[in-house]
Amino acid sequence: MMDMKSVESKWQAKWEKTKLNVFNKKNADKKLYVLEMFSYPSGAKLHVGHWYNYGPTDTYARFKKMQGYEVFQPMGFDAFGLPAENYAIKTGIHPKDSTEKNIETMERQLRNMGAMFDWSAEIKTCEENYYKWTQWLFLQLYKKGLAYRKEALVNWCPSCETVLANEQVVDGKCERCSSVVLRKDMTQWFFKITDYAEELLTDLDTIDWPEKTKLMQKNWIGRSTGCEIHFECETGDTITVFTTRPDTLFGVNYVVLAPEHPLVDKLKAAHPENADAIDAYVRYAAEANDIDRLSTAREKTGVFTGAYAIHPLTGKQVPIYLADYVLYSYGTGAVMAVAAHDERDYAFATKYGLPITQVIQKVGGETILPYCEDGILVNSGEFDGLSGEEARDAIAVHLTKIGKGGKKINYRLRDWSVSRQRYWGAPIPMIHCEKCGVVPVPEKDLPVKLPYDVEFRPTGKSPLASHEGFMNCTCPECGGKAQRDPDTLDTFVCSSWYYLRYADAHNEKQAFSTDVANKMLPVDVYVGGSEHACMHLLYARFITKALRDMGYIDFSEPFKRLVHQGIILGPDGNRMSKSHGNVISPDTYIDEYGSDIFRLYLMFGFSYTEGGPWNDDGIKSIARFIERVERIVRKSQEETNGGRTEKGAAEKELDYVKNHTIKSITRDVEAFSFNTSIARIMEYVNALQKYDAENAEKNVAFYKTCVEDLIRMLAPFAPHFSEELWEICGNKDSVFLEEYPLVNEQALIKDETEYAIQVNSKIKAKILIAQGLSDEEIQAVVCANPEIAAQIEGKSIKKCIVVKNRLVNLIVG
RNA sequence: GCGGUCGUGGCGGAACUGGCAGACGCGCAAGACUAAGGAUCUUGUGGGUAACUCCAUGCAGGUUCAAUUCCUGUCGACCGCACCA
Numbered sequence: 001m002m003d004m005k006s007v008e009s010k011w012q013a014k015w016e017k018t019k020l021n022v023f024n025k026k027n028a029d030k031k032l033y034v035l036e037m038f039s040y041p042s043g044a045k046l047h048v049g050h051w052y053n054y055g056p057t058d059t060y061a062r063f064k065k066m067q068g069y070e071v072f073q074p075m076g077f078d079a080f081g082l083p084a085e086n087y088a089i090k091t092g093i094h095p096k097d098s099t100e101k102n103i104e105t106m107e108r109q110l111r112n113m114g115a116m117f118d119w120s121a122e123i124k125t126c127e128e129n130y131y132k133w134t135q136w137l138f139l140q141l142y143k144k145g146l147a148y149r150k151e152a153l154v155n156w157c158p159s160c161e162t163v164l165a166n167e168q169v170v171d172g173k174c175e176r177c178s179s180v181v182l183r184k185d186m187t188q189w190f191f192k193i194t195d196y197a198e199e200l201l202t203d204l205d206t207i208d209w210p211e212k213t214k215l216m217q218k219n220w221i222g223r224s225t226g227c228e229i230h231f232e233c234e235t236g237d238t239i240t241v242f243t244t245r246p247d248t249l250f251g252v253n254y255v256v257l258a259p260e261h262p263l264v265d266k267l268k269a270a271h272p273e274n275a276d277a278i279d280a281y282v283r284y285a286a287e288a289n290d291i292d293r294l295s296t297a298r299e300k301t302g303v304f305t306g307a308y309a310i311h312p313l314t315g316k317q318v319p320i321y322l323a324d325y326v327l328y329s330y331g332t333g334a335v336m337a338v339a340a341h342d343e344r345d346y347a348f349a350t351k352y353g354l355p356i357t358q359v360i361q362k363v364g365g366e367t368i369l370p371y372c373e374d375g376i377l378v379n380s381g382e383f384d385g386l387s388g389e390e391a392r393d394a395i396a397v398h399l400t401k402i403g404k405g406g407k408k409i410n411y412r413l414r415d416w417s418v419s420r421q422r423y424w425g426a427p428i429p430m431i432h433c434e435k436c437g438v439v440p441v442p443e444k445d446l447p448v449k450l451p452y453d454v455e456f457r458p459t460g461k462s463p464l465a466s467h468e469g470f471m472n473c474t475c476p477e478c479g480g481k482a483q484r485d486p487d488t489l490d491t492f493v494c495s496s497w498y499y500l501r502y503a504d505a506h507n508e509k510q511a512f513s514t515d516v517a518n519k520m521l522p523v524d525v526y527v528g529g530s531e532h533a534c535m536h537l538l539y540a541r542f543i544t545k546a547l548r549d550m551g552y553i554d555f556s557e558p559f560k561r562l563v564h565q566g567i568i569l570g571p572d573g574n575r576m577s578k579s580h581g582n583v584i585s586p587d588t589y590i591d592e593y594g595s596d597i598f599r600l601y602l603m604f605g606f607s608y609t610e611g612g613p614w615n616d617d618g619i620k621s622i623a624r625f626i627e628r629v630e631r632i633v634r635k636s637q638e639e640t641n642g643g644r645t646e647k648g649a650a651e652k653e654l655d656y657v658k659n660h661t662i663k664s665i666t667r668d669v670e671a672f673s674f675n676t677s678i679a680r681i682m683e684y685v686n687a688l689q690k691y692d693a694e695n696a697e698k699n700v701a702f703y704k705t706c707v708e709d710l711i712r713m714l715a716p717f718a719p720h721f722s723e724e725l726w727e728i729c730g731n732k733d734s735v736f737l738e739e740y741p742l743v744n745e746q747a748l749i750k751d752e753t754e755y756a757i758q759v760n761s762k763i764k765a766k767i768l769i770a771q772g773l774s775d776e777e778i779q780a781v782v783c784a785n786p787e788i789a790a791q792i793e794g795k796s797i798k799k800c801i802v803v804k805n806r807l808v809n810l811i812v813g
Numbered sequence: 814g815c816g817g818u819c820g821u822g823g824c825g826g827a828a829c830u831g832g833c834a835g836a837c838g839c840g841c842a843a844g845a846c847u848a849a850g851g852a853u854c855u856u857g858u859g860g861g862u863a864a865c866u867c868c869a870u871g872c873a874g875g876u877u878c879a880a881u882u883c884c885u886g887u888c889g890a891c892c893g894c895a896c897c898a
Binding site (some may be wrong): 628 | 879
């Protein structure tokens with residue numbers, strides 16, 4: 001039997017030499033951009049997840065190549081980021097050194113995988129020739145007004161000593177280290193992703209993505225239609241609230257501000273008698289960690305400010321409260337409280353003895369408060385008698401007329417905070433000048449290089465801040481002394497545009513050429529984990545749209561089709577993790593069986609999008625299967641041409657199975673259903689073996705073409721092995737230059753098909769029926785069958801249902 | 814709490830727009846070849862029954878000639894969001 005290891009390295013060397021996997025620009029009109037999410041070199045080695053993402057997707061790519069597409073399948077490294085820096089803090093090994101070393105190992109392993117990656121387009125986001133353009137991207141967004149700085153409450157991880165994006169906070173904890181996240185005021189750079197909220201939402205309809213992922217993005221964007229309403233405050237300020245229920249406006253009993261609301265200080269000054277209580281409450285709200293604060297079960301608490309606001313329609317005074325059930329980050333950070341028709345407001349009003357005014361009446365039934373459904377308006381002046389929907393519209397229109405508010409669409413999505421007080425990232429290309437303020441680094445001065453000799457141990461400040469050589473610079477506007485921005489960019493910025501750079505990876509003058517990008521993109525099929533649904537995948541869409549609006553590209557969505565692979569769990573059914581002690585290393589399997597067999601097993605043993613617990617029982621059976629194929633091929637080569645030349649029943653049967661197999665694979669691979677594809681190939685192998693065993697005198701020429709077709713079919717699934725077999729069959733060129741076998745529909749037409757025959761929906765017989773008969777003729781054939789005739793004897797046929805090529809159901813009585 | 818996905822043999826998993834449930838493989842059993850078999854090949858394999866047949870896709874209903882597939886309820890698992898005004 002073949003030594004898989006040497007066969008694999010032999011073919012990897014040949015592919016490299018013949019540049020088999022390099023994208024040929026001449027065939028750009030047939031391009032197919034197949035992309036896997038690039039690797040993050042945090043660990044030194046590839047894990048099962050990498051293999052599961054890249055192996056099967058490579059099979060898809062190779063399959064499409066054999067179908068005649070010019071496939072572009074690049075690979076690279078998302079190399080900046082926290083883990084390398086955390087590792088550096090622990091061990092003292094510089095992030096650049098450890099990252100480069102990890103990349104070297106992973107790259108070698110990826111090459112050994114034997115995927116058709118086009119390494120000529122490789123990118124590493126931590127290299128100057130890449131992050132120069134990440135900085136360029138930042139400058140373009142800045143010019144366009146999409147990058148701005150604001151003082152903001154940010155999520156601060158005390159352990160990583162850095163700011164986290166909302167998306168990186170999971171259950172009030174740091175996504176990476178699980179420390180409880182605190183709130184802290186800081187000046188940060190933000191990208192105005194909210195400008196694109198509406199388009200990000202509506203364009204979901206134009207892309208072929210899993211519905212689940214689209215729904216997650218939809219919920220993340222969180223569009224809600226409602227009304228903005230202004231309440232005059234006694235300090236002369238205006239409190240603006242957002243509500244989806246303006247129909248309940250007459251039922252407002254009080255107004256609530258989030259404890260972080262900027263107006264709180266003013267109200268406190270106006271009511272010094274309540275200052276202590278307000279301070280205490282603000283402190284109480286700030287001290288509560290996010291987990292408690294976000295708990296639905298948390299008891300409603302709050303404090304009266306002493307101040308009042310004026311109801312915009314009734315002119316009545318309503319008290320202003322602070323309560324932490326109002327979130328500063330959503331809407332306007334203030335709500336109008338309608339105790340009778342909102343559960344939270346009801347609970348709060350009951351607790352603090354506030355009045356409750358019913359303004360909605362249930363249609364047909366008793367109204368039990370709090371009543372949160374739609375109904376007919378009462379106690380609402382001129383709006384009495386309107387339905388909820390009519391009232392929402394009428395009140396909004398009225399508010400607009402009197403200048404006290406109006407219709408408003410609100411989004412849950414917040415702007416993307418991109419500043420990181422971290423070393424291992426792309427420096428933000430901005431300069432702070434005492435005279436000129438914030439000044440962008442001129443594009444000709446890019447990249448702003450990340451210095452090597454930096455103290456990266458956390459101090460609470462950005463590591464770069466204490467590097468004088470980096471910080472001190474001259475202002476590009478006035479030429480005076482100035483300071484660089486000490487922060488680096490969120491690594492999601494690096495990964496939000498890498499798919500564009502791949503297409504033009506060696507361009508030294510631009511991030512990418514517009515022409516090339518428009519030809520090569522969008523990515524036709526993008527494959528990666530679903531954990532990126534609301535982060536990377538949303539950011540990349542935003543950046544694409546922003547670049548389009550700046551005229552750099554002419555398409556609106558980066559990834560036409562998206563596929564998520566499932567997750568391979570540990571043998572115990574838990575996620576693989578060191579703490580569970582259930583991590584499976586692919587390396588031992590690769591050593592024993594080689595890349596092809598490992599990949600085949602990953603494809604055969606799991607439903608690709610489901611994943612599941614690891615179990616290596618099946619891997620031996622794949623090895624056996626491969627050996628069986630090899631035996632068949634070698635044996636077929638020993639046959640001398642001759643034997644019979646005509647195609648008899650046995651040949652027709654084999655031809656049928658072959659074409660059925662081709663047809664199934666063609667459909668299944670397109671759907672990333674690799675397990676069924678391989679099952680069909682196994683059936684075909686069984687059929688070949690059966691033909692070989694049962695026909696002492698074979699049609700050798702025919703049999704040999706069937707065996708060669710098997711190699712072509714198998715090639716995308718077991719690339720090295722198939723190349724070797726192809727060579728054994730006497731072929732000089734790569735099997736990947738062959739066309740994938742095409743279905744001969746003629747071979748699939750059988751003279752007769754087996755029908756299941758039901759009588760009163762119960763299966764009674766299976767009979768062969770000739771092709772091309774009408775329903776009536778089929779019924780006649782069925783009734784003539786002795787078995788069926790016995791069943792229906794003495795009964796009349798009430799109905800006969802014929803499903804072509806499948807079954808006949810006779811309803812008798 | 815809200816939204817979503819999924820529950821199929823001992824196991825991994827199939828079943829295209831409702832149409833023969835359990836493809837393919839593992840495991841198991843019997844046999845062949847063997848000094849030997851953990852190699853290879855053949856056969857069998859959802860459950861009950863002596864058999865005709867009957868029961869089976871988490872559970873309970875419904876629609877239909879026909880339901881793993883559609884609908885309602887319910888239990889369980891997983892994922893996402895979570896005081897969203």
